[in-house]
Amino acid sequence: MGQVSLHGIRKRYDALEIIKGIDLDVRDGEFMVFVGPSGCGKSTTLRMIAGLESITEGELRIDGQRANEMRPADRGAAMVFQSYALYPHMTVAENMGFALKMAGVGRAEREAQVKRAADTLRITSLLERLPKDLSGGQRQRVAIGRAIVRKPKVFLFDEPLSNLDAALRVNMRIELARLHEELGTTMIYVTHDQVEAMTLGDRIAVFNQGRIEQVGAPLDLYNRPANEFVAGFLGAPRINLVPRPAAQGAAEAHMALWRALAANAPAHVTQAGVRPENLHLANSLHEASGAVPAQVVMAEHLGDASVLYLRVDGVEGLLHAKVGSGHAHCQAGQTVHLLPTGAAAPLCFDQHGSLVA
Numbered sequence: 001m002g003q004v005s006l007h008g009i010r011k012r013y014d015a016l017e018i019i020k021g022i023d024l025d026v027r028d029g030e031f032m033v034f035v036g037p038s039g040c041g042k043s044t045t046l047r048m049i050a051g052l053e054s055i056t057e058g059e060l061r062i063d064g065q066r067a068n069e070m071r072p073a074d075r076g077a078a079m080v081f082q083s084y085a086l087y088p089h090m091t092v093a094e095n096m097g098f099a100l101k102m103a104g105v106g107r108a109e110r111e112a113q114v115k116r117a118a119d120t121l122r123i124t125s126l127l128e129r130l131p132k133d134l135s136g137g138q139r140q141r142v143a144i145g146r147a148i149v150r151k152p153k154v155f156l157f158d159e160p161l162s163n164l165d166a167a168l169r170v171n172m173r174i175e176l177a178r179l180h181e182e183l184g185t186t187m188i189y190v191t192h193d194q195v196e197a198m199t200l201g202d203r204i205a206v207f208n209q210g211r212i213e214q215v216g217a218p219l220d221l222y223n224r225p226a227n228e229f230v231a232g233f234l235g236a237p238r239i240n241l242v243p244r245p246a247a248q249g250a251a252e253a254h255m256a257l258w259r260a261l262a263a264n265a266p267a268h269v270t271q272a273g274v275r276p277e278n279l280h281l282a283n284s285l286h287e288a289s290g291a292v293p294a295q296v297v298m299a300e301h302l303g304d305a306s307v308l309y310l311r312v313d314g315v316e317g318l319l320h321a322k323v324g325s326g327h328a329h330c331q332a333g334q335t336v337h338l339l340p341t342g343a344a345a346p347l348c349f350d351q352h353g354s355l356v357a
Helices: 042-050 092-102 107-121 136-148 166-183 194-200 218-223 228-233 252-262
Strands: 004-013 016-026 031-035 057-062 077-080 154-158 186-191 203-208 211-216 240-243 269-274 279-281 292-301 305-311 319-324 335-340 347-350
Touching: 004 042, 016 042, 016 211, 031 042, 031 194, 042 057, 042 077, 042 154, 042 186, 042 203, 077 136, 092 107, 092 136, 107 136, 107 166, 136 166, 166 186, 166 194, 186 194, 194 218, 203 218, 203 228, 211 218, 211 228, 228 240, 228 269, 228 347, 240 252, 240 319, 252 269, 252 292, 252 335, 279 319, 305 335
Parallel strands: 031 186, 031 203, 077 154, 154 186
Antiparallel strands: 004 016, 004 057, 203 211, 240 269, 269 347, 279 335, 292 305, 292 335, 305 319
16 A cells, blocks of 8 residues: 555745645555646655655645654655665665665565566666666666665655656656556656656646646646646647737737637636647648738757747747648748647636636
């Protein structure tokens, strides 16, 4: 069992409140991801679950048992840090078995558990090496293996892949997903990388300034964000937010874009959001007659697709359109014509930034 419940959790350092009242239930066997910008409180929350930070107010329960005053070693949680935190003078096997040794586990049983964990992580051939002889990805596997041998109820990951290069991060995401499926243990994973959050999480908790804005399955949050913050944080390139044009004096292109996105929106809607993949370019003069003119400021050609950064007259900031490889000819300074696709309805937000149903 590995249920984790947070009720009214707050964290203060003197007068500075870092965590401002969090309620969250993490299900047994779930892969829960905490995501949000730097300084939003996600790592502090993880450290409170681990027992590395005290809880100022509220209650933490692990498998139904109050854990606020429990020693970290008694919580059944194992933490994997961004920095690996391996002992440089110990071999891989000694690093992985150190906690078991301190707990008084006999040598034979200790070696058997280390071997099982190493087999799971495919690092058996590394057991006699020192950390200095390992790559970043191998060190991270060792750090995870050190957690596995403790057979925890809950794994806690604090941005474990942020020190790895892009290709290795992809490989490690695959390995973590496989590990979760194989072990079936509850995992709570902190990241500021929304791609990691979307690809790994059964559910995502989106943090912002010490609060949780929304909790849900990745695609539910992507398609139905509770507010502008969640909409803007999840998705790359980020969502386009188009403000309602003023009744008088608005630019014609701005008015045309608003009509295309939110012509029938209620009066209290102040912004319409459209994902970059739901903007396409007119391919003919007939299409262009009903489209919105935009100037290409920059084009990122990615091979299978292009991301265009566009300026529409009267709209503050740039819009982003993710278009197919057929538009690889688009260059800075070129005028194109935008058409929202009918594949997805725009997201409408009120003056408070909340989603309007």
